[in-house]
Amino acid sequence: MEYRRAKVQGGTYFFTLVTEKRQKILCLPNNVFLLRDAFRYVMQKHSFIIDAVVILPDHLHCIWTLPEKDQDFSTRWRLIKSYFSRRCETILPENISISKQKKQQRAVWQNRFWEHLIKDEIDFQNHIEYIHYNPVKHGLVKSPKDWEYSSFHRSVRQGIYDIMWGAGEEIIFDDHIGNE
Template structure:
């Protein structure tokens, strides 16, 4: 099957990447640091802006803006996934499927990813909100501010969000305030 991807130089895109079998390989600070380094490494040779990001235990969401003369996000993702896989902690590479191990597959990431071209400012804002609220939605934090692997703090500093934006009801009632 041939997948069509939007090739838009200078475009802004929302992405979702999922780990193989939704294993929580991004749950440790060490794994997130390896992922950060993979992003840094690829951005040195193939620049792009990370407008918003959240890293969850088994997936990540982000928005990128590509350079004006470049629409190739596929190569960037291939490189990021490859660098992460090469350097990730050993537990990332473990797979319950012995047949895949015999073939030499590392089974770290799902083969495909989701992308959506951001159409306008309202679309951008909706996707940024979705990204930052994701840890609350999944029950991993009571507020976006409580999740350490997100660009939420950058948005608070810029005045886009109040620090208590997205608090769940318990957080707003003062129960277990983080």
């Protein structure tokens, strides 16, 4: 079966990207800065809007809106992943020296990523909430406000969320919301 991606010019998409073998490298401080740099670098050449994002130790979720006459999210992801992979700090296995690893081409990301074309405003809101609640879902924090690597804080500043949203409650999402 051949996999086909839904491509719509100017579309809004939810994405999930996962590190190779679920390496917990994305939240290392230097790698967070590097990932931000990768996004900025690609956005300068191929614009898009990041509507929401969360970076977790071994995966990330985000929602992008592409320019009106553009549907090419795959090139953007290829460039982001490549930029990050060439420069990132990975956790070395204990039995591999740094010089030996430099000779090997290490995989940082799983080859594929998952995308979902956002259908309407309700779908958009559900996926944004899924993104912002994801660190709680994974047991990393008790409240979205406690996770540093999330657009939740931007949404609070914009008055979209109260700072205590998602704190002290379990939010259950339908099976069709999010994917990892």
